[in-house]
Amino acid sequence: MVASLGLAWTLSCTSSETAIAPDASTPVDARGSKSDAGIDRPAPGVGGSASRPDAAVGGRTGVAGAPGNTGAAGAPSVSTGAAGAPPDNTGAAGAPPVSTGAAGAPGNTGAAGAPPVSTGTAGAPPVSTGAAGAPPVSTGTAGAPGITGAAGAPARPASATRRVAVFGDYGGDTADEAAVAALVTSWNPDAVITVGDNNYIAGTFDGYDQNVGKDYHALIGNYRGKFGAGAATNKFWPALGDHDWLLGVASYVDYFTLPGNERYYDVDLGPVHLYAVNSNAEEPDGYQPTSTQGTWLKNKLASSTSCFDLVYFHHPPYSSGYHGSRPHMDWPFAAWGAEATFAGHDHNYERLEVSGIPYFVAGTGGLGLRPFPGAPLPETKFRDDKAHGAMLITATSDGTITYEFWSTGGVKLDSLTVSKPSCKSP
Secondary structure, eight states: OTHHHTHHHHOOEEEEEEEOOOOSSSSHHHHHHHHTTSOOOOOTSSSSSSTTOOOOOOOSOOOOOOOOOOSSSOOOOOOOOEEEEEEEOOOTTTTTOOOOOSOOOOOOOOOOTTOOOOOOSTTTTOOOSSSTOOOOOOOOOOOOBOSSGGGGOOOOOTEEEEEEEEOOOOSSSSHHHHHHHHHHHHHHOSEEEEEEESSSOSHHHHHIIIIIIIHHHOBBBBBOOOSSOOOOOOOEEEOOHHHHHHHHHHHHHHHHOSSSTSEEEEESSEEEEEEEEOTTOOOOOOSSSSHHHHHHHHHHHOOSSSSEEEEEEEOOOSOOOOSOOGGOOOOOOOHTTEEEEEEEEESSEEEETTTEEEEEOOOOOSSOOOOSSSOTTTEEEEESSOOOOOEHHHHHTSEEEEEEEEESOOEEEEEEEEOOOOOOOO
């Protein structure tokens, strides 16, 4: 795909979304600088030292000897998975309730007894209202997965699709991490991408195995850990977070088997192309858009023949969460041809729109959630800080992609469908 596709997104694509509008209180500028020191530690009971600070981006010493090769084109594609619906998702007992917002505001109840979706401030209009006066409903797109099975688990669509799970900020061997893993594995995804902070506790092979492999070994190719069989073909594609870097990138590279230099790389799934970027300031190849890493991404996007190019990394360029926005990652993703970006670092879920494409924050993979400190950004379309969960992306070769956020209780809290009729995917 040529770079001009990103610029023409609003002209060549149509979209529908299902979510409750964010609260309408006075916006605050979350893009100002804020120190990370001491505020991104493991939750109580997951290990680590309560006094260990999380150094701000650019404030750590980095790790000597990080591999410096620049990566290679032609990263291997992952298995397309098997046809057939995954087992029903029964959710997890004790999943945190979702914010109900103002009394009387319409909510998405999902399965029987499921908590309503965050509705924001009283009187805020729903994004998608359907018929006049009707509560918001999922409009979806013809052929999008329906709601079936227990607790609203999505049925696996036809084999012409690719399904990708997204989450981050999870590596602490917590009960919430296990609940997210149960949700993700029930989808039988073709690929899993993480938006960083895969490990908070021990920068060793065994540390990664305890905090990642215990729950996700069945998706990891070349798995060498102790928790059972791995995947015949790798389906697990992580991005580096600041905690991964702080604990030592050498152990991360040793544990996972990834393309290129393993710090940033791409994976071609046909209709979907994935690009993992290292947003840590210590990246040897730079973290600016004009750096070696940035030029690599720009060129990769320009040469892509996939319908949907998805870029993911740890630090969000736009976020109304506790850490806030990280302007060093405000790259021209849309102009380069990306269809969406995904980040973590803030332990909440947020969907924004920047330069005509969706930006997601999905730091809901299992570590402690944090409340939003203020009003949403002008770019915010939906946000939630009450539910652990994961995103499910469903892309079809005929040019339709749906982004959903599901709680561990099996409730779909947010959905955005984008159609790209001009797309001709291989």
